[in-house]
Amino acid sequence: IAGITQAPTSQILAAGRRMTLRCTQDMRHNAMYWYRQDLGLGLRLIHYSNTAGTTGKGEVPDGYSVSRANTDDFPLTLASAVPSQTSVYFCASRGREGGEAFFGQGTRLTVV
Amino acid sequence: GQNIDQPTEMTATEGAIVQINCTYQTSGFNGLFWYQQHAGEAPTFLSYNVLDGLEEKGRFSSFLSRSKGYSYLLLKELQMKDSASYLCAVLDSNYQLIWGAGTKLIIKP
Numbered sequence: 001i002a003g004i005t006q007a008p009t010s011q012i013l014a015a016g017r018r019m020t021l022r023c024t025q026d027m028r029h030n031a032m033y034w035y036r037q038d039l040g041l042g043l044r045l046i047h048y049s050n051t052a053g054t055t056g057k058g059e060v061p062d063g064y065s066v067s068r069a070n071t072d073d074f075p076l077t078l079a080s081a082v083p084s085q086t087s088v089y090f091c092a093s094r095g096r097e098g099g100e101a102f103f104g105q106g107t108r109l110t111v112v
Numbered sequence: 113g114q115n116i117d118q119p120t121e122m123t124a125t126e127g128a129i130v131q132i133n134c135t136y137q138t139s140g141f142n143g144l145f146w147y148q149q150h151a152g153e154a155p156t157f158l159s160y161n162v163l164d165g166l167e168e169k170g171r172f173s174s175f176l177s178r179s180k181g182y183s184y185l186l187l188k189e190l191q192m193k194d195s196a197s198y199l200c201a202v203l204d205s206n207y208q209l210i211w212g213a214g215t216k217l218i219i220k221p
Binding site for chain 2: 033035040041042043044045048090097098100101102103104105106
């Protein structure tokens with residue numbers, strides 16, 4: 001693993017199903033983020049974690065949950081998917097307060 | 113509230129120069145980032161400004177005026193591969209990133 005990796009890269013999901021998007025980084029960054037990106041709306045923050053063991057809600061947290069059991073992993077769970085959660089999801093990490101964010105390659109999720 | 117404004121779309125000609133503006137109103141300021149995002153790909157870091165002035169990095173330069181809440185990204189000698197979206201993001205007082213919606217740059221031959 002080099003950098004930050006997301007899985008799966010794409011998924012078609014039936015409405016009502018539960019789904020976990022995986023995110024792993026090997027840079028030992030403290031802060032990690034989940035964003036969704038929809039056409040014309042830019043990146044919207046779903047949840048974040050400033051350090052292992054802590055999480056916080058972003059701009060659009062409803063319908064999503066996260067956990068941060070260790071430094072490297074930050075999974076995002078959709079408990080019961082709905083079509084409005086169709087989007088591209090990006091995981092990102094930052095190593096220090098003033099540092100830039102590094103992004104995973106994204107997960108394209110379609111809920112039908 | 114916190115707000116970042118960028119033009120939605122711009123068009124420029126190969127070989128020319130283009131300036132993409134970003135204005136912001138945020139709760140505190142700890143720096144401004146510019147990212148490039150090609151269609152279907154993840155954003156990648158271009159530049160970071162925390163002090164007023166111009167930062168030059170090859171064909172790309174970024175300018176910041178904190179008193180005006182304003183930044184621009186200047187791209188010189190445009191190439192077709194520069195066709196992408198350019199995202200402006202501000203680090204607020206809590207060191208959280210606030211993102212603009214991005215500017216789609218179209219390069220024509």
